[in-house]
Amino acid sequence: MTISQPVILWFRNDLRLTDHAALLAATETGQPVLPVFILDDTSPGRWAMGGAARWWLHHSLAALQAALADRGCTLILRRGDSATVLAELVRSTRATDIFTGGSADPWARRLDQTVAEATDARFHRMRTRTLFHPDSIRTKTGGSYSVYTPFANACLALGGPKPPSPAPMEIRAADVAATERLDDWGLLPGKPDWAGGLRDTWTPGEAGAMERADAFLTHGLTGYAAGRDQPAGDGTSMLSPHLRFGEISAAQLWHLAHQRPNGKGREIFIRELLWREFCAHLLWHNPGLPEAPLKPEFAKMPWRDDKPALTAWQRGQTGVPIVDAGMRQLWRTGWMHNRVRMIVASFLIKHLMIPWQDGEAWFWDTLVDADLASNAGNWQWVAGCGADAAPYFRIFNPVLQGGKFDADGDYVRHFVPELAKLDAKYIHAPWVAPAHALTSAGVSLGKTYPHPIVDLAQGRARALEAYAKIRSVT
Ligand SMILES: Cc1cc2nc3c(=O)[nH]c(=O)nc-3n(C[C@H](O)[C@H](O)[C@H](O)COP(=O)(O)OP(=O)(O)OC[C@H]3O[C@@H](n4cnc5c(N)ncnc54)[C@H](O)[C@@H]3O)c2cc1C
Secondary structure, eight states: OOTTSOEEEEESSOOOSTTOHHHHHHHHTOSOEEEEEEEOSSTTGGGSOOHHHHHHHHHHHHHHHHHHHTTTOOOEEEESOHHHHHHHHHHHHTOOEEEEEOOSOHHHHHHHHHHHHHOSSEEEEEOOSSSSOTTTOOOTTSOOOOSHHHHHHHHHHTTOOOOOOOOOSOOOBOOOOOOOOGGGGOOSOOSSOOOHHHHHHOOOSHHHHHHHHHHIIIIITTTHHHHTTOTTTTOSOOOHHHHHTTSSOHHHHHHHHHTSOOSHHHHHHHHHHHHHHHHHHHHHHOTTTTTSOSSGGGGGOOOOOOHHHHHHHHHTOSSOHHHHHHHHHHHHHSOOOHHHHHHHHHIIIIISOOOHHHHHHHHHHHOTTOOHHHHHHHHHHHHTOSTTOOOTTOOOOHHHHHHHHSTTOHHHHHHOGGGTTSOTTTTTOGGGSOHHHHHHTTOOBTTTBOOOSSOHHHHHHHHHHHHHHHHHTO
């Protein structure tokens, strides 16, 4: 080895320079650093990145390129199978080491193994995504956790992650290897351009993440406990896509939040970060989480194959206002408020009896924060078939949920403008409104806005009956 031989820094879902253990370790070797990002649609199989996440990735990579360029480094972009690309890069640059961040995604873990075996370089996987290593949180008997509260308490007992490391002031740049052009990757939509709402809502990249974190911690944290369940307000941080792409680390957020006054808001925010951590822990210990129910009896559920209902749900045309508002928010902005995610998921799984995996797949394609662990963990949680899941018989009534969390109907009015003029007392159930209330609001059910695609009481009864059946055969 000579001091001029480079080390490779393989960026993955950790597109930042601050608090990046792998980047730090790479710079500390004193050797030149070759930063690389690989667009690999082969290794993830069916979990290749969805459309909304690709939009985000494009902009996040552009921001990372600029941040590295400020330090005199070029981000090498390559497409293809990661193991093949890295083996070729190691050969052509004579790199001695590969530094990278780990992930709970089963395909990424398999890939680490393959890369480590396929190249002559030393392979170093560091923790860049989670607060703790998923293996380091253990029950008293050495097992993994399947219930959130004791898991969260075990994390809290550790006293928090170590303080974040600053971005390296200088990175010794390696000679540039051949790179592809980001614009040639086709990550942005062509025609039709569906990304207008995404552009209006988000600023991908490390600087955008820090700006949002700062705004939330300054203005939102104290009111978070009360405001986080109101989808019409901006009561939550909206940091999930930034966390998804690792533009800010969970440890940075943990420590930034602890610099703010103690209170209920901060406590709950930290517990939400631990939900993310819990999902990663679940996936790490249950690699089948995205595909199969953790409670095996749910595989026998008599799901319905109802394409028109699935399409109506995807398009926000179910005739149930809070569900439609949520699905349209998702389509327009690539994000949906957590309370509404629970409502739309419950509606799909229980009222429509469509498999949770169909909802998971749609979210995968349309969410900018689509994350294998959090998406699968939460879908299983709502379905009642996951770890520590909401009991199956707890079926959200979308009308009552709407009345409780969107009492004035502002959220529905914003995303379902055809109901905007309807009185708040009918906005979550226009089908009970008297004819004159509909007429004066310009609503004609079946014409300007659909009738509900399912009778809520009948849907609920059907779901409970199916559940009773699978329970009785196990
Ligand atoms: C059916 C369903 C699917 C979901 N799919 C995803 C997904 O693919 N990616 C994703 O990041 N989140 C997912 N969530 C969790 C949650 O809805 C989002 O993390 C949250 O809405 C993000 O908004 P926020 O950043 O404003 O959250 P905040 O309320 O500000 O919370 C701060 C952070 O805590 C984490 N967090 C909060 N709630 C959860 C939760 N229930 N599970 C895991 N982490 C959480 C997120 O990283 C979030 O950014 C899903 C929830 C449901 C019900």
